[in-house]
Amino acid sequence: MTIQEALKNRRAVRNYLPREVETEKIKALLDCAVLAPNDRLRQPWHFYVIRGEAKARYEEIAREFLAERFPTKPHLVQESLAVLEKTPLVIVATADIIPGDEASSEDNEYAVCCAIHSMWLAAGELGLGMVWRTRGIGLVRDERLLQFLGSPENQKVVGTLFIGYPEADVPPTARASADSKTTWL
Numbered sequence: 001m002t003i004q005e006a007l008k009n010r011r012a013v014r015n016y017l018p019r020e021v022e023t024e025k026i027k028a029l030l031d032c033a034v035l036a037p038n039d040r041l042r043q044p045w046h047f048y049v050i051r052g053e054a055k056a057r058y059e060e061i062a063r064e065f066l067a068e069r070f071p072t073k074p075h076l077v078q079e080s081l082a083v084l085e086k087t088p089l090v091i092v093a094t095a096d097i098i099p100g101d102e103a104s105s106e107d108n109e110y111a112v113c114c115a116i117h118s119m120w121l122a123a124g125e126l127g128l129g130m131v132w133r134t135r136g137i138g139l140v141r142d143e144r145l146l147q148f149l150g151s152p153e154n155q156k157v158v159g160t161l162f163i164g165y166p167e168a169d170v171p172p173t174a175r176a177s178a179d180s181k182t183t184w185l
């Protein structure tokens with residue numbers, strides 16, 4: 001598969017088969033992640049692999065978060081939790097924050113975004129499906145997630161990645177043309 005084909009075939013995959021992701025495949029994804037470009041080679045990322053018992057604990061904090069966030073929408077809470085329970089593997093990606101250096105901290109976040117995208121493409125090649133989540137059960141902006149990770153100092157969560165073997169093919173999303181998003185000066 002060429003890079004252009006991989007980019008065209010990439011999908012946000014949110015539904016998975018009840019099948020564990022092999023440890024070698026998880027390591028292959030992470031090996032691809034750390035190849036991402038990054039300013040001054042700070043390699044400003046950390047990845048937290050969440051499965052098994054750790055995932056059960058993640059589900060607990062997600063349950064608390066959703067119940068607080070959507071107190072009048074029990075169906076939404078249940079549906080979101082069902083999606084999480086059916087997800088075999090969760091990886092949280094964080095970026096190093098450099099106290100007093102906002103610009104470098106921002107660049108670190110951009111580098112982690114590149115790493116996540118590399119993982120997304122590699123997942124497709126490995127027969128896996130992935131979605132980058134920030135909202136809802138992604139818990140990216142919830143303080144509980146940092147506590148769950150062990151309250152690492154000076155790390156910001158950039159993305160929570162849900163990963164598994166796809167349950168079904170996902171159709172492509174419609175995109176505005178590059179032309180309509182480009183100004184040639």
Ligand SMILES: Cc1cc2nc3c(=O)[nH]c(=O)nc-3n(C[C@H](O)[C@H](O)[C@H](O)COP(=O)(O)O)c2cc1C
Pocket residue numbers: 010011012013014131132133134135136138172173
């Ligand atoms: C920064 C970022 C945050 C995202 N957060 C969520 C999310 O919280 N929940 C979700 O279902 N998808 C999330 N997505 C996936 C997008 O919704 C998805 O990429 C978009 O619908 C386009 O679909 P495609 O990737 O299959 O082309 C996120 C994607 C990015 C890049």
